[in-house]
Amino acid sequence: MAVIVSADGRAAYVADSSPGDVYAVSVPALTVMWRQHVGGSPFGLLLHSGHLFVSLFAAEAVLELEPSSGARIATHRVPAAPAVLGVDDMNRVIVAGRQGSLASLDGASRPAGKGFSVAISGHDVWTEDYDRSFLQRVGDGHRVNLPLAVHPFWIAPGGPGKLLVSAEGADEDADPGAVFQFDVMSEAFTTLTSPRDPDQVLQSGSQVLIAAHGDREVLAIEGTQTRVWARGAPAVALAVVPGMDAALVVVNDHE
Missing domain, CATH: 2.130.10.10 (YVTN repeat-like/Quinoprotein amine dehydrogenase)
Structure with missing residues (x-):
């Protein structure tokens, strides 16, 4: 499971791995705004360049979703067991893989720890x-x-x-x-x-x-x-929720 919060502190996104769902929740009310079933054991979440990225640990993929609706924008194939997402110093989305890879969404992959x-x-x-x-x-x-x-x-x-x-x-x-x-x-x-x-x-x-x-x-x-x-x-x-000390x-x- 994972959670991230938008830069304005008004929305949170939650990955629920077991059923394979991603939720958008309003903050601070914690009201569900949308739910998207993605399958594949969603693991990592990242907000970057106006899109919500979701790694699918059991599906060798990273999804791009529209944060306001959960609509799918793109699917990126990556090495097995993708987990936590990040952004490198070239502004590329990267994802750590449990099988020992660090992949970027342009298809490049480098050896890494098996974590x-x-x-x-x-x-x-x-x-x-x-x-x-x-x-x-x-x-x-x-x-x-x-x-x-x-x-x-x-x-x-x-x-x-x-x-x-x-x-x-x-x-x-x-x-x-x-x-x-x-x-x-x-x-x-x-x-x-x-x-x-x-x-x-x-x-x-x-x-x-x-x-x-x-x-x-x-x-x-x-x-x-x-x-x-x-x-x-x-x-x-x-x-952490920006601007709320919470x-x-x-x-x-x-x-």
Whole structure:
């Protein structure tokens, strides 16, 4: 599951992987404006150049939708198991593939970590390898091993020269995972917290927000202080609402 919010903060888009649906929801009322059945286990969402891009993890495709209606504009074929979407420094839409690729929608593909996520720091594009527990820089293939025996699931920008990494334990439901801050220059990791099954992590101003699915809460870390939000909610995805000092939380009790 995934969620993103429009730049004006008035609409949110949610991908529900199991039934294969994408929703547009008004903010703050949270009223469904449209639903589009796309199939193929929608995984990643991206708003770019006026279009909504949706990766289909089980269908080797990225869809382009019209954000106001959900109408299909185009279908782009990509390598197997496309997951998180991003935009590179050439303004191209890119997508990380679980089978070890980073593809752009013009058909080009480069080797990457066999993971789910992609993040850009400066001019460098980073991916993760879930099973082998390392980060991999796209282009030169440089790898950096995680400092603990955990499996990286999500990476995201974490401020200038930093990445955020959420990683699951061997048994994601029972074992502690970890959330790290990674310094791109020194390649040093700082462990921020160790929740069970952390899913999405993101930077919001001076705060790091974590969907701690296994602990059924959202963590907000600022400096040395950690606060718990949405206690009891099996959070899997987060999105900050511009101009509202608020975040949307997507929950999944069946994962």
